[in-house]
Amino acid sequence: MSSDWISISKKVQYKENTNVLEVKSGNYTYSFRSEQVPFKKIVMLNASLIGYISELDAENLIVGVSSPEYIYSEKIQNLIKEGKIQYVGNEQKYDVEKIISLKPDAIFTNHVASFDNTYELLRNNGIQVIFLDEYLEQKPLEKTGYIKLFGKLLGKDKEAEAKYHEIEKNYNSLKQLAAKSSVKPIVLANEMYGDIWYLPGGKTSLANYISDANAHYILKDNNDEKAVTMSFEEVFAKSSQVQYWVNAGSHTSKKEMENVNQFYNKLEVFKKGKVYGVAHKVKQNANDFYESGVVRCDLVLQDYIKIFHPELLTDKQFTYMSELK
Incomplete structure (x- = not known):
């Protein structure tokens, strides 16, 4: 041994x-x-x-x-x-x-x-x-x-x-696939609780996923491994170029998000971009993103690549994410 x-x-x-x-x-x-x-x-x-x-x-x-x-x-x-x-x-x-x-x-x-x-x-x-x-x-x-x-x-x-080796192999080949895209969209993440927006720090797992999916996260240069708190105004100032908003809670529609916070409709990405929540596999209080998604990082990465570079994964369905209409 x-x-x-x-x-x-x-x-x-x-x-x-x-x-x-x-x-x-x-x-x-x-x-x-x-x-x-x-x-x-x-x-x-x-x-x-x-x-x-x-x-x-x-x-x-x-x-x-x-x-x-x-x-x-x-x-x-x-x-x-x-x-x-x-x-x-x-x-x-x-x-x-x-x-x-x-x-x-x-x-x-x-x-x-x-x-x-x-x-x-x-x-x-x-x-x-x-x-x-x-x-x-x-x-x-x-x-x-x-x-x-x-x-x-x-x-x-x-x-x-x-x-582990199967997931690792999938993850690395997906990362290489994403790197082939010449487009690198700008991404916003998470949502507000009360009047505070909790953005993932630039060294968090979500920031790592966005980077591995070949996209540009608005806080990628930040060095925190935990959430960074910002006011709506601060996020608004940073997000004029954002094309995708991910992990926007487990909401099921934009209308529902607006009911929670009417500020959201001031954001360009809310009006013209694409917004994704993590509610594809939810049963009442249970969300599989926080269960199997903890282990299956390959499937999580695949979802982010499908969001940012849909042309690369036309044959794949979403596992955890869903677009909010």
Whole structure:
């Protein structure tokens, strides 16, 4: 066994020795003995991590989930209906007794500081709590790379490696395809909440997608890995040349957007350009863009290329995006 750390991203690495699998995730380190992994029973506390489980066909390992209304996967919804997956609370409060009674080998969750006492309680009952903050990853393929760690922990190494390489190959060939276009449209993203517009910083995953899709994002020179806040006036001043507006929430029409904010119709792109939301795969509160889209960066990139360079992908349908009329 190799004793070197294998790096998925700056935030996540793992290392295998003869009988121990070590994992580093953010500020946390875990050490699993060979008799502890692969896990047979897991609890998922975040819909955004579920995409990895689905991609590995490992849904049958899940014994509990929180906030099932945010889970898009039909397979998981059916397992919940059949009582094979239990409801263990929501982001306000987890049902600790229920979780303990399910005797999971591990819980996967994003780290939420206000739940530290709950995590401690679960650990004291011999349950592994594994923090994976995939939403902090800004390079699409590194976010996809978490599937390799899930493969190690769930005994699906080969499937995970194969999936990752397939997605990586698709992503890179799509990126090369986009680069062939001599047109580089100007792009605006996200929407307003109240009177503040939250634009993705220039180093966020959305900015990376737009760049890989060979388009020019209006904040591409910004260095933030998080959202940048602007007033409508600031965005208005920057967006006179914008041709495409993407990730305009999960609205279904321009009319609906205008009802939320009448300022939008002052923007040239709203009047004359094209506006796209991420509502193509939505069931009530669940949006597959935030579930399978976390893993399938190739399909997300394909959608952006189809928006900015439709002539390059005439044979493809949208997976997550839809145009607002």
